[in-house]
Amino acid sequence: MEQANPQKRKYLFTVDILIEEESNGRALEKLLHLLNSKTIEDYNIKQGVELGKKIESALKDSIINKIKDNELKKKSAASAPPSDPYRHIWDKLTSYKECNSLVRLTVVKGKGIKLSMPCRIISTDPPSGNFTAYHVDEKKVYLLNINEIDDIQA
Structure with missing residues (x-):
């Protein structure tokens, strides 16, 4: 009697997963908990990670505010010469x-x-x-x- 020795094969799936949470960070945390199981060997998150957006926007706002302040100072100090090429x-x-x-x-x-x-x-x-x-x-x-x-x- 021969016994069938089924070999395990690996399969790759591409999926979109929608998780409802209070913030992107919490949704990402929930997703990572789901993916970190024994049956899932590896994963790659290609889209949806929105961490660091607040830092990025705060830096951009501070740069714009500094530039506006410099503009106001320079406009009050002097205007452009009329014969500017x-x-x-x-x-x-x-x-x-x-x-x-x-x-x-x-x-x-x-x-x-x-x-x-x-x-x-x-x-x-x-x-x-x-x-x-x-x-x-x-x-x-x-x-x-x-x-x-x-x-x-x-």
Whole structure:
């Protein structure tokens, strides 16, 4: 009499799981408790983790507040000179800032390095020749000089 020796095989499933909880962190904790059982060998959470959003938004708010404070100080101290050769660029940047438009800046940094940045203009400072842009992919704020702009695409 032959005995069948069934070998265990491994199977991979792709699922979407909806967990109702008070916050994303608590839902994630509940999911991890469910997944950490003896029958589940391994798992990979690809989407849905939203930890650190409060820290990210608080940092962004503090940067924007500092920039606004600096703008107010510099506006009260001095205005842009009337014979500015970059006036049309400053006007474009200001309109993009007011509309909160997404623009692609091509910037030439030191040693001829070109960067193509999808960003939003946060503030402009014509007297110093600087402006700040929020890089939407890297989630970083850059301080750039007007001379570094190679191209602007709205």
